[in-house]
Amino acid sequence: MRDWVQFHQSGEESVRMQPKKGLALHSPVWHAKLHLFPYYLVSYGFRKSRKLIGARYFNKGYGSIVGHLNSSFQTARDIEGHGTHTLSTAAGNFVPGANVFGNGKGTAKGGSPRARVAAYKVCWPAVGVNEGGCYEADILAGFDVAISDGVDVLSVSLGGAIDEYSDDAIAIGSFHAFKKGITVVASAGNSGPGPGSGVSLSQKSLPARKFYPLISGARAKASNQSEEDANLCKPGTLDSEKVKGKILVCLRGVNPRVEKGHVALLARAVGMILANDEESGNGILADAHVLPAAHIISTDGQAVFSYLNSTKDPWAYITNVRTELGTKPAPFMASFSSRGPNILEESILKPDITAPGVSVIAAFTLATGPTDAAYDKRRIPFNTESGTSMSCPHVSGIVGLLKSLHPDWSPAAIRSAIMTTATTRNNNGDPILDSSNTRATPFAYGAGHVQPNRAADPGLVYDLTVNDFLNYLCSRGYTAKDLKLFTDKPYTCPESFSLTDFNYPSISAINLNDTITVTRRVKNVGSPGKYYIHVREPTGVLVSVTPATLEFKKLGEEKTFKVTFKLAPKWKLKDYTFGVLSWSDGKHFVRSPLVVRPYWSH
Numbered sequence: 001m002r003d004w005v006q007f008h009q010s011g012e013e014s015v016r017m018q019p020k021k022g023l024a025l026h027s028p029v030w031h032a033k034l035h036l037f038p039y040y041l042v043s044y045g046f047r048k049s050r051k052l053i054g055a056r057y058f059n060k061g062y063g064s065i066v067g068h069l070n071s072s073f074q075t076a077r078d079i080e081g082h083g084t085h086t087l088s089t090a091a092g093n094f095v096p097g098a099n100v101f102g103n104g105k106g107t108a109k110g111g112s113p114r115a116r117v118a119a120y121k122v123c124w125p126a127v128g129v130n131e132g133g134c135y136e137a138d139i140l141a142g143f144d145v146a147i148s149d150g151v152d153v154l155s156v157s158l159g160g161a162i163d164e165y166s167d168d169a170i171a172i173g174s175f176h177a178f179k180k181g182i183t184v185v186a187s188a189g190n191s192g193p194g195p196g197s198g199v200s201l202s203q204k205s206l207p208a209r210k211f212y213p214l215i216s217g218a219r220a221k222a223s224n225q226s227e228e229d230a231n232l233c234k235p236g237t238l239d240s241e242k243v244k245g246k247i248l249v250c251l252r253g254v255n256p257r258v259e260k261g262h263v264a265l266l267a268r269a270v271g272m273i274l275a276n277d278e279e280s281g282n283g284i285l286a287d288a289h290v291l292p293a294a295h296i297i298s299t300d301g302q303a304v305f306s307y308l309n310s311t312k313d314p315w316a317y318i319t320n321v322r323t324e325l326g327t328k329p330a331p332f333m334a335s336f337s338s339r340g341p342n343i344l345e346e347s348i349l350k351p352d353i354t355a356p357g358v359s360v361i362a363a364f365t366l367a368t369g370p371t372d373a374a375y376d377k378r379r380i381p382f383n384t385e386s387g388t389s390m391s392c393p394h395v396s397g398i399v400g401l402l403k404s405l406h407p408d409w410s411p412a413a414i415r416s417a418i419m420t421t422a423t424t425r426n427n428n429g430d431p432i433l434d435s436s437n438t439r440a441t442p443f444a445y446g447a448g449h450v451q452p453n454r455a456a457d458p459g460l461v462y463d464l465t466v467n468d469f470l471n472y473l474c475s476r477g478y479t480a481k482d483l484k485l486f487t488d489k490p491y492t493c494p495e496s497f498s499l500t501d502f503n504y505p506s507i508s509a510i511n512l513n514d515t516i517t518v519t520r521r522v523k524n525v526g527s528p529g530k531y532y533i534h535v536r537e538p539t540g541v542l543v544s545v546t547p548a549t550l551e552f553k554k555l556g557e558e559k560t561f562k563v564t565f566k567l568a569p570k571w572k573l574k575d576y577t578f579g580v581l582s583w584s585d586g587k588h589f590v591r592s593p594l595v596v597r598p599y600w601s602h
Contacts, residue, residue: 111397
């Protein structure tokens with residue numbers, strides 16, 4: 001008997017089921033509350049130094065569950081679009097005139113253009129009663145071959161349930177890649193909370209400034225349907241005689257956003273306004289709708305519903321889609337982006353970094369429509385998609401460039417360079433906000449928003465060796481048998497290893513009751529110089545650093561320092577609190593987020 005886990009989604013979908021051991025790609029449309037859903041995925045690796053190019057597929061794990069696979073499954077072709085989109089984001093070449101329905105027109109390129117790429121397809125669709133997904137045997141097979149192929153970077157826009165590392169195919173595969181000097185970048189997931197202008201993308205448009213009658217789904221309900229279901233514009237809930245010739249207002253949630261537009265079109269609406277519910281806040285997306293549509297934030301949605309409820313004869317118009325550049329404030333955290341704390345290990349802050357992931361234009365397959373719905377017969381070479389799957393290849397492309405600039409850097413050094421040079425400010429110079437317009441925290445953005453140019457010259461890096469990671473696993477109680485999953489040689493755990501001394505670029509003090517001291521080690525990868533400490537203390541916590549200056553006389557020199565966290569006198573710390581530790585020589589700013597959680601007695 002197989003073990004199954006139930007997936008409950010917030011915002012767009014119904015409950016579905018998937019094998020517990022299956023993993024799934026981070027789809028931009030499906031925002032899962034717990035895990036993410038099975039679609040096609042092309043994971044990939046790339047490098048600049050060798051002539052690596054090709055595509056492979058791995059389906060034996062999948063086939064062992066669903067049975068015989070016909071010839072349509074014996075291919076690495078992407079017929080869903082996710083892999084094409086993410087691959088071109090990371091390493092696509094220069095393509096002039098890229099656009100989606102004429103919008104966003106310009107020259108497209110990936111983060112590491114002209115890189116040699118290889119695609120590894122490890123995710124598959126449903127067959128009969130069996131859900132599709134990304135099975136661990138196929139993921140590990142893909143990792144093995146990519147490592148053997150000699151890639152420099154592995155970009156993995158997939159994920160699944162939170163599991164111990166020994167039960168996590170991505171963790172195991174990533175460790176083996178790390179041993180070979182390969183940097184792995186993986187999505188954080190789209191399980192984030194859904195805590196004034198609208199966003200629109202449609203091939204069709206309405207006449208400029210022409211007003212149409214406005215109606216809510218609730219008022220357009222069919223006689224045998226509930227107002228709640230009709231307001232969500234679920235299939236079969238609307239009376240087309242009430243909707244015909246009008247702009248329909250639909251509330252976001254439960255069923256997919258583009259499906260609501262299709263329901264509106266079938267009911268003969270001329271356009272749709274998609275209003276966020278309170279949970280979705282300011283998280284609006286440019287979906288490829290099948291009719292003129294505008295997606296608006298929750299406060300604007302409340303204003304629209306208020307207008308509908310207070311006016312006997314409401315009217316509205318929808319302007320044509322236009323591309324806006326230099327919008328402010330940017331960036332801000334998407335509501336769907338998964339948040340910390342790290343459920344598996346609080347002592348390591350997750351996510352590490354944030355990067356662009358909303359309404360990203362990139363290449364797309366011609367095997368399906370931009371909404372991937374059966375009724376969508378449109379075919380476009382570029383599409384706009386949103387999700388942490390889109391953020392992942394942005395970082396992967398940057399990693400590819402850093403590998404070209406610094407071929408001797410370890411994967412840990414590259415991660416450190418990206419994290420310690422990130423920014424927590426938007427283009428107004430203010431702190432990055434969450435989609436609810438509140439100040440975001442490191443649980444939303446990690447070390448901050450990636451800054452590629454600064455990452456190329458970070459000054460100092462926090463490096464890690466294979467043994468550091470093995471010692472970390474030892475601290476989690478891993479036995480020699482457990483460690484065999486990660487290393488082919490016997491490894492003896494040290495008699496003592498403090499998890500607080502794991503040399504990560506972020507610094508966490510968990511269960512602070514009085515005083516906690518952590519140790520960190522930095523390596524000079526820049527010019528000789530003297531670095532001075534600066535700390536923005538977490539609220540209610542005193543922080544001291546010893547020594548307060550670090551002087552480096554040569555490239556590659558390493559220095560150790562200690563950070564002590566102490567509860568402020570008479571201060572009752574009740575929740576997580578955040579700060580910043582930064583080393584600077586006047587040119588470089590080596591910034592680490594600080595995360596403190598008080599001791600919680602149970």
